[in-house]
Amino acid sequence: MILYGSSISPFVRKVLAFAAEKGIALDNQRVGIADPNPDFRAASPFGKMPALADGDYQLSDSSAIIHYLEAKHPAPALIPADPELRGKTIWFEEFADTILFACGARIFFNRVVAPRFLGRPGDEAVALAAERDELPPILDYLEAVAPSGDGYLVGDALTLADIAVASPFANLAHMGLGADSERHPKTRAYVERILARPSFAPLIAGEAAMLEKIPT
Numbered sequence: 001m002i003l004y005g006s007s008i009s010p011f012v013r014k015v016l017a018f019a020a021e022k023g024i025a026l027d028n029q030r031v032g033i034a035d036p037n038p039d040f041r042a043a044s045p046f047g048k049m050p051a052l053a054d055g056d057y058q059l060s061d062s063s064a065i066i067h068y069l070e071a072k073h074p075a076p077a078l079i080p081a082d083p084e085l086r087g088k089t090i091w092f093e094e095f096a097d098t099i100l101f102a103c104g105a106r107i108f109f110n111r112v113v114a115p116r117f118l119g120r121p122g123d124e125a126v127a128l129a130a131e132r133d134e135l136p137p138i139l140d141y142l143e144a145v146a147p148s149g150d151g152y153l154v155g156d157a158l159t160l161a162d163i164a165v166a167s168p169f170a171n172l173a174h175m176g177l178g179a180d181s182e183r184h185p186k187t188r189a190y191v192e193r194i195l196a197r198p199s200f201a202p203l204i205a206g207e208a209a210m211l212e213k214i215p216t
């Protein structure tokens with residue numbers, strides 16, 4: 001199975017980590033923003049990453065791809081069958097893909113993507129406003145729900161909720177941002193633990209090495 005996209009995208013990273021946790025081998029073919037690669041464009045009608053090709057079968061959108069992988073490789077289950085646990089898992093994925101992603105993207109786009117990938121200045125006022133006004137209440141929410149010790153967000157095992165919520169924090173970490181140990185200690189410890197898993201750690205190390213090579 002081919003997964004198109006760069007793991008610097010939280011959506012691509014979420015799918016790669018999800019597949020790794022399931023032991024599914026994905027051939028990650030890197031494509032960039034607005035990439036003209038015809039195979040990628042055929043799998044992603046609107047040019048967004050990630051996109052999947054499984055033989056002749058093509059699919060875009062990280063959540064659609066994740067549900068496809070979960071149905072195709074049910075074990076280990078990362079989307080619980082129990083109605084209450086499943087509902088919460090999907091809530092956390094949605095929270096991560098919309099509220100958390102949108103805030104992180106305003107910072108990451110303007111401080112990293114625009115200047116370093118697109119060769120134009122970002123809007124620091126937008127980034128600063130997101131960091132100052134949007135991020136703290138998101139972290140306050142997570143601090144109220146984050147598990148302590150070795151726990152997980154939903155139930156007593158790793159689920160899609162943990163993978164989805166942790167993923168955008170890697171982008172924040174690339175900018176030296178995230179939960180701090182004074183105000184959000186549970187969130188900080190929890191996110192660090194999830195991102196240190198073998199499903200995430202090599203991706204993030206590769207992204208950091210790639211970012212280091214791109215001049216600021």
Ligand SMILES: N[C@@H](CCC(=O)N[C@@H](CS)C(=O)NCC(=O)O)C(=O)O
Nearest residue numbers: 009010011047048049050061062063
């Ligand atoms: N809902 C989609 C969002 C995908 C998305 O917006 N990806 C971004 C990268 S983080 C992208 O490809 N942007 C390029 C564009 O919008 O042209 C998903 O979950 O896959």
